[in-house]
Amino acid sequence: MASRVHGLVVPVLGSAVFFCLAPGLVAGIVPGALASWHIGPAFLGLGILRVVGVALMVAGAMGLLDCFARFAFQGRGTPAPIAPTATLVVSGQYRHVRNPMYVAVVAAIFGQALLFGSTRVLGYAALVWCALHIFVLGYEEPTLHGQFGEAYAAYHAGVHRWWPRVTPWSPGDRPERKSRGAAEQGHEADEA
Numbered sequence: 001m002a003s004r005v006h007g008l009v010v011p012v013l014g015s016a017v018f019f020c021l022a023p024g025l026v027a028g029i030v031p032g033a034l035a036s037w038h039i040g041p042a043f044l045g046l047g048i049l050r051v052v053g054v055a056l057m058v059a060g061a062m063g064l065l066d067c068f069a070r071f072a073f074q075g076r077g078t079p080a081p082i083a084p085t086a087t088l089v090v091s092g093q094y095r096h097v098r099n100p101m102y103v104a105v106v107a108a109i110f111g112q113a114l115l116f117g118s119t120r121v122l123g124y125a126a127l128v129w130c131a132l133h134i135f136v137l138g139y140e141e142p143t144l145h146g147q148f149g150e151a152y153a154a155y156h157a158g159v160h161r162w163w164p165r166v167t168p169w170s171p172g173d174r175p176e177r178k179s180r181g182a183a184e185q186g187h188e189a190d191e192a
Contacts, residue, residue, distance in 0.1 A: 011072040011083075018080040019068050023101070026128060027060065027108040034124055035116035042117050053114025060108030066092055067101045081139070088148045090155050095168035098159045102132045136161065 043049050070092050071078055075085025079101060093100035106129045113121035144152045151171075158169045 007076065008073065011076050011078055014078040014080065014083050015068045015072040018078050018083075019064070022080070023064050023105050023108075027064075027105045027112075031109050031112040031116070031118075031121045031124060034120045035112070035118040039115065040117035043114065049114045050117075053111040053116075056107045056111030057115065058111075060104040060106075060111060063093060063100055063104035063107070067094075067104065070094070081143075084143075084147070088144070088151050088155065090159075090169070090171070095159070095165075095170070097164040098156070098161050099132070099136060102129075102136070103162065103164075106132070133162075 039050075068079060070089050071085055074091060075087050075089040077083055077085030097103060106125055109121065109125040109128055112118075113125055141156070145156070154171060155169070158173050159165060
């Protein structure tokens with residue numbers, strides 16, 4: 001029992017520190033600073049968009065906390081590239097979308113754009129998504145293919161990068177079919 005608890009200390013502490021440094025800064029501090037922590041007029045004069053914004057912020061924060069906990073407790077590592085998980089995490093939100101942490105970060109930023117009524121934060125959300133997409137394509141996916149091999153290949157084939165599946169994926173599932181248009185163009189349907 002003591003070795004199990006000791007084996008969790010580093011992943012939990014590492015994840016907590018990384019949570020504060022990465023999403024805490026990117027999705028918490030920077031959007032507020034860009035908006036000067038000022039709530040301006042609602043987009044399109046629709047106050048309901050502020051409520052949607054707060055809902056997106058809460059959903060993003062809850063999603064991030066869930067993902068970080070899964071990395072620490074199930075994966076025995078952190079989301080930080082310098083201290084990755086020992087096992088591939090494919091439970092929870094990961095059964096629906098391959099990058100729930102990044103979706104949560106962008107949702108939280110977009111939510112703040114709606115709350116603050118800030119086009120600067122809206123532009124920042126788009127910039128962050130583009131940066132994350134490039135990171136996923138250039139580093140994360142090749143690294144995960146190399147680290148987890150066939151297990152990641154099956155997961156990659158069955159779960160979309162950004163667009164969530166309606167039904168949860170499990171390792172025994174067949175890969176999702178390509179859409180007719182994507183198949184005709186030779187592109188994977190999931191990469192839209």
